[in-house]
Amino acid sequence: MTATTAEAGSPIAENTELQSLRADVRAFLAEELAAGTFVPAVDNWMSGFDPAFSARLGRRGWLGMTMPTAYGGHGRSPVERFVVTEELLAHGAPVAAHWIADRQMAPGILANGTEEQKQRYLPGIASGTLFFAIGMSEPDAGSDLAAVRTRATAHDDGSWTLSGTKVWTTGAHMAHAMVLLARSDGEPGDRQAGLSQFVVDLSHPDIEVRPLRSIDGEAHFNEVIFHDAHVGPDALLGSRGEGWAQVMGELAFERSGPERYLSTMPLLRAWAEELRRAGATAEQRVTLGSLTARAWALRRMSLSVAAELAAGGRPDVRAAMVKDLGSAFEGDLVEAVRAACDVEPRRAGGEPFARLLANSMLHIPAFTLRGGTNEILRGIVARGMGLR
Numbered sequence: 001m002t003a004t005t006a007e008a009g010s011p012i013a014e015n016t017e018l019q020s021l022r023a024d025v026r027a028f029l030a031e032e033l034a035a036g037t038f039v040p041a042v043d044n045w046m047s048g049f050d051p052a053f054s055a056r057l058g059r060r061g062w063l064g065m066t067m068p069t070a071y072g073g074h075g076r077s078p079v080e081r082f083v084v085t086e087e088l089l090a091h092g093a094p095v096a097a098h099w100i101a102d103r104q105m106a107p108g109i110l111a112n113g114t115e116e117q118k119q120r121y122l123p124g125i126a127s128g129t130l131f132f133a134i135g136m137s138e139p140d141a142g143s144d145l146a147a148v149r150t151r152a153t154a155h156d157d158g159s160w161t162l163s164g165t166k167v168w169t170t171g172a173h174m175a176h177a178m179v180l181l182a183r184s185d186g187e188p189g190d191r192q193a194g195l196s197q198f199v200v201d202l203s204h205p206d207i208e209v210r211p212l213r214s215i216d217g218e219a220h221f222n223e224v225i226f227h228d229a230h231v232g233p234d235a236l237l238g239s240r241g242e243g244w245a246q247v248m249g250e251l252a253f254e255r256s257g258p259e260r261y262l263s264t265m266p267l268l269r270a271w272a273e274e275l276r277r278a279g280a281t282a283e284q285r286v287t288l289g290s291l292t293a294r295a296w297a298l299r300r301m302s303l304s305v306a307a308e309l310a311a312g313g314r315p316d317v318r319a320a321m322v323k324d325l326g327s328a329f330e331g332d333l334v335e336a337v338r339a340a341c342d343v344e345p346r347r348a349g350g351e352p353f354a355r356l357l358a359n360s361m362l363h364i365p366a367f368t369l370r371g372g373t374n375e376i377l378r379g380i381v382a383r384g385m386g387l388r
């Protein structure tokens with residue numbers, strides 16, 4: 001996507017530097033596609049785990065973009081990072097390995113970590129060689145995250161014992177580390193008070209990772225069990241008891257990016273290509289046009305959130321709105337293409353487009369759940385608007 005004259009002069013207008021960055025990413029992706037290193041897929045930011053691809057992005061300086069150079073980052077703006085992530089997502093590139101680390105763990109560790117934690121984790125994130133999982137949800141604590149029961153018991157020497165179970169942990173079977181939300185003080189009834197964050201290495205012998213198979217037959221996420229895992233004082237991330245405020249900061253990064261409306265863009269691009277080759281009916285043109293118009297409106301909204309983050313603002317309500325509208329759009333796109341195209345979805349065999357369509361359909365249920373359900377996001381929007 002490129003800037004239009006309508007954007008000229010606005011804070012999100014694309015200057016020549018951004019245009020040249022975008023051209024570089026497109027050229028890189030064209031080379032990768034020509035070399036056959038990946039097949040564009042929907043939702044590849046969650047399920048396309050390719051460490052070698054992540055390392056290549058790291059070498060190009062396209063990970064840890066907004067991090068200081070002192071920690072291996074590149075000191076660039078959130079809008080520059082947006083341009084890179086937008087192109088990767090729209091092309092369906094396999095970016096899952098580094099996605100969580102680059103998106104939310106790097107800013108979280110930068111904001112709350114000790115100098116030792118920054119030195120230990122950030123350079124690996126920027127080089128695309130150190131991957132993270134998110135340890136928030138539990139069997140009885142999803143939307144109601146303050147109900148977490150995983151316990152962190154403090155010892156006199158400053159070390160901790162972690163006990164409990166996390167669930168729906170994307171990529172934990174392949175990640176090196178996890179940022180975990182646990183109760184360090186008080187009782188579950190204390191809700192947000194008494195929670196702390198920990199950064200733990202998943203190779204720990206008392207941390208068990210069990211895969212959970214989803215409807216597409218793949219195992220992208222897991223149950224992660226802490227069997228009284230003993231960790232050192234250096235595992236505490238930020239301040240003891242401040243975990244809730246810290247996790248809310250992390251969620252702002254988790255919810256606000258272009259992956260919340262571009263997960264299924266590779267299907268739209270593939271369909272447009274099919275229509276270009278085979279010709280389109282008037283009805284198909286209308287469907288293509290209306291989906292493109294929705295994507296464009298979402299992009300403008302998402303970019304304005306990125307611009308406000310760049311200016312140091314906290315656009316939580318608008319980010320929730322974009323995620324609600326964007327994740328609904330991701331599913332609508334698949335349904336609209338399925339209804340408008342004359343192709344039978346196929347899990348195996350058949351044409352690549354038939355497989356892409358089948359794969360897209362199986363991913364629909366996740367879009368409006370992950371990162372906070374749409375009902376919860378609407379609650380945030382309503383409260384932000386002063387509604388009760």
Ligand SMILES: Cc1cc2nc3c(=O)[nH]c(=O)nc-3n(C[C@H](O)[C@H](O)[C@H](O)COP(=O)(O)OP(=O)(O)OC[C@H]3O[C@@H](n4cnc5c(N)ncnc54)[C@H](O)[C@@H]3O)c2cc1C
Nearest residue numbers: 134135136137142143168169170366369370371372373375
């Ligand atoms: C693909 C995928 C990947 C995920 N990856 C991770 C991960 O890496 N790490 C992690 O920690 N978690 C992860 N999650 C978990 C995700 O954050 C939770 O699924 C989500 O927060 C909802 O929690 P829940 O599944 O327990 O549903 P529940 O909270 O039990 O909700 C069930 C239903 O009730 C509705 N509901 C609940 N409370 C309210 C309310 N107050 N008002 C209105 N409606 C309500 C919800 O909207 C939902 O429809 C992932 C989930 C998915 C689907």
